[in-house]
Amino acid sequence: MTFLKSLASSKGDISSITAPPFILSGTSLVEYSRFWGEMPSMFVAPSMIIDQEERMLAVVRWFIATLKGSYTSRNEALGSEKKPLNPFLGELFVGKWETEDEGTTVLVSEQVSHHPPVTGYAVYNDVYGVELQGYNGQKASFASMSLNVRQVGHALLYLKKFDEYYYITLPSLHIEGLFYGAPYVELEQSTSITASNGFKASFEYSGKGYFSGKKNTFKAKVYRPNETDYAYTISGQWSGKSMIASKEKKKNESLFYDASEHKVEPLILKPIEEQSEYESRRAWDKVAKAVEIVDYDTIHVEKSKIENEQRELRKQEEEAGIEWERRYFEQVKDDGPLKEVAELAGVEPDDLVWRFKRDKFEASVDKIE
Numbered sequence: 001m002t003f004l005k006s007l008a009s010s011k012g013d014i015s016s017i018t019a020p021p022f023i024l025s026g027t028s029l030v031e032y033s034r035f036w037g038e039m040p041s042m043f044v045a046p047s048m049i050i051d052q053e054e055r056m057l058a059v060v061r062w063f064i065a066t067l068k069g070s071y072t073s074r075n076e077a078l079g080s081e082k083k084p085l086n087p088f089l090g091e092l093f094v095g096k097w098e099t100e101d102e103g104t105t106v107l108v109s110e111q112v113s114h115h116p117p118v119t120g121y122a123v124y125n126d127v128y129g130v131e132l133q134g135y136n137g138q139k140a141s142f143a144s145m146s147l148n149v150r151q152v153g154h155a156l157l158y159l160k161k162f163d164e165y166y167y168i169t170l171p172s173l174h175i176e177g178l179f180y181g182a183p184y185v186e187l188e189q190s191t192s193i194t195a196s197n198g199f200k201a202s203f204e205y206s207g208k209g210y211f212s213g214k215k216n217t218f219k220a221k222v223y224r225p226n227e228t229d230y231a232y233t234i235s236g237q238w239s240g241k242s243m244i245a246s247k248e249k250k251k252n253e254s255l256f257y258d259a260s261e262h263k264v265e266p267l268i269l270k271p272i273e274e275q276s277e278y279e280s281r282r283a284w285d286k287v288a289k290a291v292e293i294v295d296y297d298t299i300h301v302e303k304s305k306i307e308n309e310q311r312e313l314r315k316q317e318e319e320a321g322i323e324w325e326r327r328y329f330e331q332v333k334d335d336g337p338l339k340e341v342a343e344l345a346g347v348e349p350d351d352l353v354w355r356f357k358r359d360k361f362e363a364s365v366d367k368i369e
Contacts, residue, residue: 024299025074025082026288028280029138030093032084033109033121035069036132036155038264040102044128047159053231056199056222057244059157059166060234061257063193064218067238068259071173071185072216081175081183085284085303087111087119088310089324093280094366095267103127106368107267108361112329112354113137114310118153120329122356129160135329135354136170147175147183153354154347165196167341171205186215187238194345198225205238216240270368279366328361329354 037043042065046058074081093109105125112120118137124130134155141148151170158165171187186207193201200223208215216239221230229247234256236242244256269275275282283306290298317324331352342348361367 023083024291025084026284026291027074027084028087028091028093028284029084029117030087030091030109030111030119030280032070033093033119033123034095034107034267035066035073036121037097037105037107037123038069038267039065039262040097040099040105040125040265042262043105043123043132044102044125044130046157047128047130047161052197052199053224055159055162055164056195056197056201057232059193059195060201060220060222063168064220064234064238064242064257065259065262067171067187067216069264071187072239081185085287086117087114087280088283088306089114089314090278090327091280091283092276092278092327092366094368095269096368097265097267099265108328108356110326110328112326112331116152118354120326120354120356122328122358122361124358131158131160132156133158133356134168149173149175153350154342156341162197165341167194167345167347168192169345169347171203176207184215187218192345192347194341194347196341196344198344199223200345218242268368276366327364327366328357330357331355 039062042058042062045062046055049055049058089111091111093107095107097105097107099105102125104127105123107121107123109119109121112118112135116137116139118135120133120135122131122133124132132155134153136151136153136155139150139152141150150172153170155168155170156165157168169191171191172189173185173187175183176186177183187205188207189205191203191205193203201220202223203218203220206217208217214237216237218235218238220234222232222234223229224231231248232244232246234242234244236256239259241258241260242256243253245253269281270279272282272285277283281288286302287299287306290296290302313324332355333351334353334355
C-alpha cells in the first residue's frame with residue numbers, strides 16, 4: 001500500500017520508478033521482443049501466400065498470436081503480472097529459433113535509450129525472406145486505481161518476395177487488480193496494421209467491466225485498398241478464440257485463431273557463461289536467481305550494483321563529452337518505405353527512427369552460430 005500511495009502521488013511518467021523487490025519479475029523488459037517471433041511458423045506464413053487479401057489476413061492472424069505472449073504469459077505462469085526489470089542502456093538479448101520447416105529465425109534486441117526507456121528489436125528469417133524491425137518505449141502514469149502505460153514506437157514487417165511493408169502501431173495498456181494484489185494486463189484504445197499494397201486492419205480493445213464483458217477482448221476490421229467499408233470483421237479474445245466474418249456473406253462466421261492450439265517454440269540462447277557482460281541473462285543472473293527464491297535483500301543489493309554502475313558510466317561519458325555507442329541499431333531520418341506506409345496509415349512517423357544494422361550484427365561475436 002505504501003508503494004501504491006507513492007505511485008498515486010507521482011506526477012508525469014513513472015516508467016522508470018524504482019519498484020520494491022516483492023513485485024519484481026526476474027526478467028528484463030529487453031526480452032519482451034521475443035514474443036514477436038516465438039511462433040516461427042506464423043511469423044513466416046504470409047510470405048507463402050500469393051493472394052493479397054489472404055496474405056493480409058495471415059499478417060493479422062500472426063499479430064493477434066503475438067499478444068498472448070506479450071501481455072498475459074507472465075500472469076498465467078506466475079499467478080499475476082510482475083514488474084519487469086528496467087533494462088540498462090546497451091543491454092542485449094540475442095537468440096534464435098530452429099525448426100525443421102522454418103529453418104532459423106533470429107532475434108536481436110537492444111536497449112537503445114534509458115531516459116526515456118526505448119528498446120530496438122529485429123526478428124528475421126532468411127529462408128522465407130521475412131523481417132520485422134522496430135522499437136518501443138513506455139510512458140506510464142497512475143490514475144483511477146490502475147497503472148496506465150502508453151507504448152510509443154512501431155513495428156515494420158517486410159516480406160521480400162512481394163516487396164511489401166506492413167506498418168504496425170502498438171497498443172496502450174493498463175494494469176488492473178493492483179489493490180487486490182493480483183495485477184493483470186488489459187489492452188485498450190486502438191491499433192492498426194497498414195500494408196504498402198493498400199490493405200488495412202484496425203483493432204479496438206476492451207476488457208472485463210464490473211458487470212459484463214470478458215478479459216482480453218478485441219474487434220478488428222479489415223479493409224481492401226481504396227475502400228472505406230470493411231470487408232471482414234474479426235472478434236473475440238486475443239488470449240483465446242477469435243472468429244472471422246465476411247461482410248459480403250451473411251451467417252458465415254468461422255474460427256480465425258485459437259491461442260490454445262498454437263505451440264510456442266523454445267528460444268535458443270548462448271549459455272550464460274558464454275554471453276557477454278551486456279547480455280541480459282548474464283547481467284541480471286544474480287537478481288533473477290534471488291527473485292526465484294524470494295531473497296529480497298540480495299535482489300536489492302545486486303540490482304543496486306547494476307544501477308550504480310550505469311549511473312557512473314553515464315557520469316563518465318558526460319564528463320568526457322561522449323555518448324554511448326549503440327551496437328546494432330542507429331537512429332536515422334527515414335524518408336523511405338516507412339514514411340510512405342505511415343502516410344497510408346494516417347500516422348505521423350517520428351522525425352528520427354531506430355533501424356537495425358544487420359551487417360554489423362552478422363559480423364559480431366554476439367551472433368549465435
